Amino acid sequence: MRPLTHWFRDTTQDLGLRVIAALGLVLYLVFIVLPVFMSLRSSFTDENPLKAGSNWIGLANYREMLHDTQLRDSVVYTLALAIGVTAVANVIGLLFAMLLDRTDLSYRVLRTIAFLPQVISGVIVGFVWKTILTQDGLLNSVLTRSHLVSHPVDWLGTPHLAQVSVGVVVAWVLSGFTTVVYLAALQNIPRELYDAGSIDGANARQQFRMITLRMVAPATTISVTISLITVLKLYDVIQVLTSGGPANATQSTAQYIVKTAFSSDRFGYASAIAMFLLALSAVIALSVTSLLRRREVDL
Amino acid sequence: MRRRSAVVAAAGLLLLAGCSSATSGGGSGGGSALTYMTFNTPSLTPAFWKTSIARAEKAVPGVTIKQIVAPSTDRDSYAKQLQASGQFPDLLESITPSQYTDAGLLQPYDQSWVDQNFLLPQGNAIKGKVYIPPTNSQIIPLVFYNKTLFAKAGVQPPKTWQQFLDVNAKLKAAGITPMELGGNDPFAAAMPLTGAISADVLGKDPKWIQERYAGSVKFGDADVVTAATKMRTLVEKGYFEQGALNVSYADSIKNFNAGKAAMYPMGSWYLGSIPKDQWNTIGVFPWPTDDGSLVLPFAVGGSMAVSTKAKDSAGAMAFAKAWSLDPGNLKALIEGDGAYPMLKGKTLKDYGATVSPAFTNSYAYVTGQNTKVAAIGWATSDDALPGSLNNDFYAAAQALFNSSDVKGQMAKLDQAWSTATK
Incomplete structure (x- = not known):
């Protein structure tokens, strides 16, 4: 792979494309990379949104996180929510995709309906x-x-029922996304594989296990990773639905960050908490991606 | 080649457009354009804001207002988000000034203007300075009751805590839900806790919050735990509606107005939500104390704070004063938000407002001689709680629905206090 600088210097590439790519890179640096570094810098200070200036306090914020029970509770709930919702949304997404994997007009309409939860704003989802x-x-x-x-x-x-209710709502939202991902993957599976399976005497269950599940493995990697990341940074749906209550039982880490x-x-x-959440999300996303990629190879 | 040039030119134009829009936003075409952060409630509707702003704009020629609506009733958090992104509004409605004064973000009102116009000029002062005109006041909570349901159960409005428990018991025995709450919204869930601690603890020691700042008293102290236990008692005895934490504030108003419960502990702003056909059905009494003495959890509120960064400081202050004294606004606030007027030299009749008997009866508590203490979690004066402690206080109230560990919940508040005052 050639370094990025070569791509920009390569005069055989269209100038227009290079300008657009540069613009995209600038936007990414300004709106994603720079804020992360600004946040990292802030995490070592006692910055207050109402006051100008701040003092460097080293690792004090990170040390405090170790003893913060509200943070601990919010992280535990967020992780449980991420795992539970990801599992449920992916199972539902795959089932829906299999049901909708037809070409008739009515199925195309149903596909659009299945995707609706994903396109509706989280605030509206919460209110509804x-x-x-x-x-x-x-x-x-x-x-x-x-x-x-x-x-x-x-x-x-x-508390417990509210936690489950939030999970159901978020799983409903994400199932729209997972359905579309799995549907795209299913449509790329050559029909000949199923025909060959039938000739070899494989029943529907065996075909699902040996063909469908294996062929959608790359889609599973994408769907699971994005679902996990989405839930780990979840804010809007919970804020409207429960405001993190009752008694902080459904407070996500992102909500706790905003409250703090x-x-x-x-x-x-x-x-500092945001940096921790970023690191946690990165570790989880990389681990899951690497695990599922290895599984793809094994399959 | 032509295509390449066109793309480059388009990108250049985009950049230029971005730069030019960044530099031309401040133009107001003559007078000053000020930003004003407001919020909506069932009583303070978009129509109310539109009308009230238009009226005050007319009184201050040259000033035009750009309204910014907070996405929830937590306008302090939103104001801070705006501040963090460099968009602190010029005018801010009903915020907690104590959270901003240390940072020098608010300008105090001219004390002589405040003294001249208001009944309690120091009612919401912070270190002697007034950042929000004390135009009105609230009692938080009052206990509203349904006279028909009380008559059905054969009970009278209680004065003492024991009488209050007896009334609840009789209502429940008569098959009537004793209390509506709307606890899905944390502030509404905390109404009984606010009443109990304000009346019992601050009623005996009005300087309790200042002493808490000084560290000489704590939420974990026996008197506070005893007061908070009263709320737990109401929960344990099943006096709140079933699923009280699953009912939103808006639904709680509908339920109480529909006669689904006999009592409703809520801030005096509920007065503005009593339907006219219920005016003779709904009565009011203060939160009961152990000995029946009258202690009122009180908060002097008002209109807007003015930012020190306001683009047109004089214009902003003039608009704020005009809005605060506008008779039409005050009348609308009395009728729609149950706000008790606090202007000097005026009687209720002078505002021309049409109010319910419950308003008139409860306004008598405001004008009468009695013990008024800060409504804990609501005061915006020196008695305002630090940082996010209001939210922690509300969360503690919700927790008392599912935990009998009252002392533990109060200890959590002490811990939150330490964090908030770091």
């Missing part, structure tokens, strides 16, 4: 689901009127 899950909401109305429960269920009011920065006025400490 809040309407569904509150005490007099749609779900409780249906359950009580059909006599499936005698009293409305406290979906967002008890803009309610407690501890921008430096919030930056």
Whole structure:
């Protein structure tokens, strides 16, 4: 692979393309790389969003993180949510994709509907689901009127149930994305493989295990990694749905960062937590990608 | 070659457009254009803001307002986000000034103007300076009650804590839900805790919050734990609606107005949400104390703070003063937000507002001689809580629904206090 500088110097490349690529690179550096470094610098200070200037305090913010019980709780919940939601959203996504892997017009319409949760803003998703899950909401109305429960269920009011409810909503959102990813992968599987499997006497279950699962392995890597990263930085849906409550039970790490920065006025400490979350996300994403890539080769 | 030149030219134009828009944004075409951060509630609607801003703009020629609406009622967090991104508004509605004064972000109002116009000129002062005109006040919480349901259960508005428990018990025995809460919104969940600690702890020691700042008292002290235990008692006895933490604030208003519960502990702003056809049905009493003495958790509020960075400082201050004294705005706030007016030399009649009997009765607590203490978690004066402690206080109230460890929850508040005052 040639270094990037060669690509820019290579006069055989179209000048227009090089300008556009340079513009993209500048935007990436300014809006992604630079803020990360600014945040890293801030994490070693006592920066306050209301005050000019800050003092260098070394590793004090990072040391404090070790004893911060609210941070610990939010990280544990975020990790549990990421693992649970990723598993559920990918299973549902694959099932939906298999159901929708047809070319008829009605299936194409259904595919669009399946993708809807992903394109709706997280804020709107939160508001809609809040309407569904509150005490007099749609779900409780249906359950009580059909006599499936005698009293409305406290979906967002008890800590454990609220945690599960948030998980269900986020899995619903992500299943739109995973469905599309798996659908694209399924459509690239040559039909001849299934024909050959049938001739060899493989039943539907064996065909799923030996052909479908193996052929969608690269899509699984992408889908699982992106799902994990999405949940690890989740903010908007939870903020609208539960505001992190009851009693911080559904507070994600991203919410805790915002609260620390803009309610407690501890921008430096919030930056340290953000750096930790970035490192955690990177380690998880790299580990999972490497693990799943190895699995792709094995398959 | 032509295609290449066109792409380069387009990129150049894009860059130029970006630069030119960055430098031409401040033009106001004559007078000053000021940013004003507001927020919406069921009472303070977009229509209210539009009308009130237009009226004050008319009073200060040359000033035009660009409204910035906070995405939630937590306007302090939003104001800080704006500050961090270099967009601190010129005018900020109903913020907690104590969080900004140390950083020198707010300019105090002219004290003689404040003294001249308001009943309690130092009602929300910080170190003697007023950053928000004390135009109105609130009692947080009051206990609203449904007279029909009280009559059905054969109970009267209570004065003491024991009477309050008895009323709850009788209502429950009569098959009536004693209390509506709306605890899905943390501030609403905390109403009983605010009432209990304000009345019991600050009622006996009005300087308690200042002493907490000094470190001589703590949330973990026995008197605070005893007061907080009252909320836990109400939870354990099942006096709140079923699934109280699964009911939003907006739904709690609808439920109470529909007669689904007999009592509703809420800030006095609920007065603005009582439907006219319920005016004779809904009554009000103060949060009950152990001995029945009248202690009112009180907060002097008001209108807007003015940024020291305001583009047109004089214009911003003139707009803020005009808005704060505008009779139409005050009338709208009284009727729509249940705000108790605090202007000097004026009676309720002078505002021409049409209010419910519950408003008139509770306003008598404001004008009468009684013990008024800071409503903990709501005061914006020197008694405002530090940092994000309001949020921690509300979270503690929600936690008391699922934990009997009252002392542990209060200890968490002490820990949060230490962090907030670092």
